[in-house]
Amino acid sequence: MLDQEIQKKVQKLPVDRQQQVLEFVEFLESKTATGPRSKRHNIIGLLSDFNTDITEEKINEMRREIWGTFPEASR
Structure with missing residues (x-):
């Protein structure tokens, strides 16, 4: 349901804004791909x-x- 809502909203945007959405999604993917932050040491x-x-x-x-x-x- 959420993915369909996102898709509808993105399709209404101009192409340059769609490109920005794509870049932002790729940015979010890269942040989550790095995994959890390392534990701080004393x-x-x-x-x-x-x-x-x-x-x-x-x-x-x-x-x-x-x-x-x-x-x-x-x-």
Whole structure:
């Protein structure tokens, strides 16, 4: 039923719009063909082989250093 409704609406469109619909459908197909997104990994786990000691405080300190003067730099 849905496919017939879509077909009727597309047939009423000018050829250039029909081409756009086709391209959009192909785009949607390509997005679903890639499968589910990969699982995110914990950054600490990714760095575990480097024998680093990254703490939450170190991360917060780096954020303050990097973003601390951000509004001033954009003036």
